[in-house]
Amino acid sequence: MGTQTCDILIIGGGMAGSLAALALADAGFTCVLAEKFPLSNQKQPLFDGRTTAIAYAGQRLLDKLDLWAPLAKGAGPIEQIIVTDGRPKDRFRQGGTASGFLHFDSKEISDGDHTQPLGWIVENRFMRAAFIDAMQQKEKITLKAPASWTRIVNEGGHQMVTFENGDKVKASLVIGADGRPSPVRVHAGIRTSKWSYGQTGIVCTISSARDHHNIAQEFFTPGGPFAVLPLPQQRASLVWTETTAMAKAIVSLPEPELMHHLENNFGPYLGELKLAGPVWAYPLSFLMAEKFYTDRIALIGDAAHGVHPIAGQGFNLGIKDIAALRDVLHEAALAGLDIGHGSVLERYQRWRHFDTAALAFGMDALTRLFSTDNAALHLARSTGLGMVNKVAPLRKFFMRQAGGEAGDLPSLMRA
Ligand SMILES: Cc1cc2nc3c(=O)[nH]c(=O)nc-3n(C[C@H](O)[C@H](O)[C@H](O)COP(=O)(O)OP(=O)(O)OC[C@H]3O[C@@H](n4cnc5c(N)ncnc54)[C@H](O)[C@@H]3O)c2cc1C
Structure with a gap:
């Protein structure tokens, strides 16, 4: 038992909390990261079956923090994105019935001879391991795991946080990176808007027998979006959205029947398919915190916002939170200001809250628009996709949005 003093206590050691510790330590802050479960859990290959589409602006941040080198080999570049209003089998069979589609090619936003991918698909298990390994190397980061807090008390000039084993941490600022249920957010009395999509x-x-040519495909089916995300070695990660009842039935099928169902949906465009690992199910929901801070507490990642994976933006939003908060705190510290003061954190709120809410509610509308078979809506969205596809500046605008380059970019995300 003892009291440890640091600049910033980060509660939650998922991908957002770990990356925040690395980015803030890089800016010179002493950090304690407290995670409820042993960090070694996250390094188990079966802990998280997902992949994350990292937009190119987010990849710059990973590169600048020396985190990209261990990830680069296992990352699948996204050179093109094709969005189709219909099932894969409708689009790829002769005389297919899928109508609207949209094609993004990284060459269109290339810088002279230099073409960079629109993003990369990274397996979460690799990213979690890389972040934990890097944190263990940093003198400015102290890891406390497993550790659960019992009390957070704002004592004026600092927060005093007490843990179950009696340990105390005194910090100028507490960051809640503790995921959607976020006990830190609840403690801070910050309300949320949230709902379930009834989708999994x-x-x-x-x-696959055929190459995916580094093309990410997104198909809008009545059950929800179906994404095929390119990985190295002719593999792809699938995010196949269905109503929760249907998804339960699908994941409980024996493998041959599941594959039959998958191939039936998929059609022949990638040739014969084989499962290359377990099948996972993630219920999908929406969450938006009414604000991202109170005095001496800031929220990042899914503790602040949780979005549908329709456009692969959830963790990318978290990366931007981290980069923006780092800039705000760094500038405040250089100016001799108190990094936990409400007036400093208000800047973070102004930078991130409006943009995130606009994107999150926009994606929510998109999810509803594309998860239906309604004929009128089908026509409207096909027309919309067709329009964007024909107008080059609009296409480029959407590519830059997908690349995370929209709005005021924090320093670690700039080219
Ligand atoms: C199917 C699917 C596909 C996705 N694909 C993409 C994608 O392609 N691109 C993208 O950008 N995003 C994607 N996302 C979103 C992305 O996975 C999440 O945004 C991200 O994982 C959130 O990380 P986080 O660290 O904020 O939260 P979490 O992963 O929830 O981590 C929170 C951590 O806090 C810890 N914790 C909780 N309570 C306490 C406590 N009391 N004390 C200490 N620790 C605590 C937890 O144990 C956990 O480790 C996807 C999501 C899903 C479901």
Whole structure:
């Protein structure tokens, strides 16, 4: 038992909390990261079956923090994105019935001879391991795991946080990176808007007989979006959204029947498919915190916002939170200001809250628009996709949005 003093206590050691510790330590802050479960759990290959589409602006941050080198080899570049209003089998069979589609090619936003991918698909298990390994190397980061807090008391100039084993941490600022239920957010009395989509994302990795040519495909089916995300070695990660009842039935099928169902949906465009790992199910929901801070507490990642994976933006929003908060705190510290003061954190709120809410509610509308078979809506969205596809500046605008380059970019995300 003892009291440890640091600049910033981060509660939650998922991908957002770990990356925040690395980014803030890089800016010179002493950090304690407290995670409820042993960090070694996250390094188990079966802990998290998902992949994350990292937008190119987010990849810059990973690169600048020296985190990209261990990830680069296992990352699948996204050179093109094709969005189709219909099932894969409708689009790829002769005379297919899928109508609207949209094609993004990284060459269109290339910088002279230099073409960079629109993003990369990274397996979460690799990212979690890379972040934990890097944190263990940093003198400015102290890891406390497993550790659960019992009390957070704002004592004026600092927060005093007490843990179950009696340990105390005194910090100028507490960051809640403790996921959607966020006990830190609840403690801070910050309200949320939240709802369930009644949908579940079935996630698995497949290997295929034919090459995916580094093209990410997103198909809008009545059950929800179906994404095929390119990985190295002719593998792809699938995020297959269905209503929760249907998803439960699908994941409980024996493998041959599941594959039959998958191939029936998929059609022949990647040739014969094989499962390359377990099948996972993630219930999908929406969450938006009414604000991202109170005095001496800031929220980042899914503790602040949780979005549908329709556009692969959830963790990318978290990366931008981290980069923006780092800039705000760094500038405040250089100016001799108190990094936990409400007036400093208000800047973080102004930078991130409005943009995130606009994107989150926009994606919510998109999810509803595309998860239906209604003929009128089908026509409207096909027309919309067709329009964007024909107008080059609009296409480029959407590519830059997908690349995370929209709005005021924090320093670690700039080219
Ligand atoms: C199917 C699916 C596909 C996705 N694909 C993409 C994608 O392609 N691109 C993208 O950008 N995003 C994607 N996302 C979103 C992304 O996975 C999440 O945004 C991200 O994992 C959230 O990380 P986090 O660290 O904020 O939260 P979490 O992963 O929930 O981590 C929170 C951590 O806090 C800990 N914790 C909780 N309570 C306490 C406590 N009391 N004390 C200490 N620790 C505590 C937890 O144990 C956990 O480790 C996807 C999501 C899903 C469901």
